[in-house]
Amino acid sequence: MVLQLTVADVMTQPVLTVTPDTPLQQAVQMISDHHVSGLPVVNAEGRLIGELTEQDLMVRESGVDAGPYVMLLDSVIYLRNPLNWDKQVHQVLGTTVKDLMGQGVHSCSESLPLPKAAALLHERSTQRLIVVDDNKRPVGVLTRGDIVRALASGQP
Numbered sequence: 001m002v003l004q005l006t007v008a009d010v011m012t013q014p015v016l017t018v019t020p021d022t023p024l025q026q027a028v029q030m031i032s033d034h035h036v037s038g039l040p041v042v043n044a045e046g047r048l049i050g051e052l053t054e055q056d057l058m059v060r061e062s063g064v065d066a067g068p069y070v071m072l073l074d075s076v077i078y079l080r081n082p083l084n085w086d087k088q089v090h091q092v093l094g095t096t097v098k099d100l101m102g103q104g105v106h107s108c109s110e111s112l113p114l115p116k117a118a119a120l121l122h123e124r125s126t127q128r129l130i131v132v133d134d135n136k137r138p139v140g141v142l143t144r145g146d147i148v149r150a151l152a153s154g155q156p
Helices: 024-034 054-062 082-093 114-123 144-153
Strands: 038-042 048-053 069-072 075-078 107-109 128-132 138-143
Touching (some): 024 038, 114 128, 114 144, 138 144
Parallel strands (some): 107 128
Antiparallel strands (some): 038 048, 069 075
């Protein structure tokens, strides 16, 4: 029964990873070649420190959004804080994974029951959970698709 499965039973492995210094073009090629929507970013010890997602890449391609503004006496008054643009500018001009990667990573352990993992995916509005071992090293990825396939197969 699917309710008795754990993340380890249905996760996708092995997991592809990149480092902060991986050239952005190489990471994009990995995402494209392997038909994944994101990559875990690991440090020199192999521990999870971030994630590079398609969303991060979309920010780069769409450019910097200055946001709403008003004109007053030939002056531009921005309705959003221009100091927040630094990150967007850095993302648009970035050339390595560290320039675009997100720090807020959604992860879980291999032993997490599948229903709880499904709830995490839903609550966090994310497409994937990076499955880590006790040392925070990625060992797999659990996607919404993995859960749907487990439900469809009715694995014992």
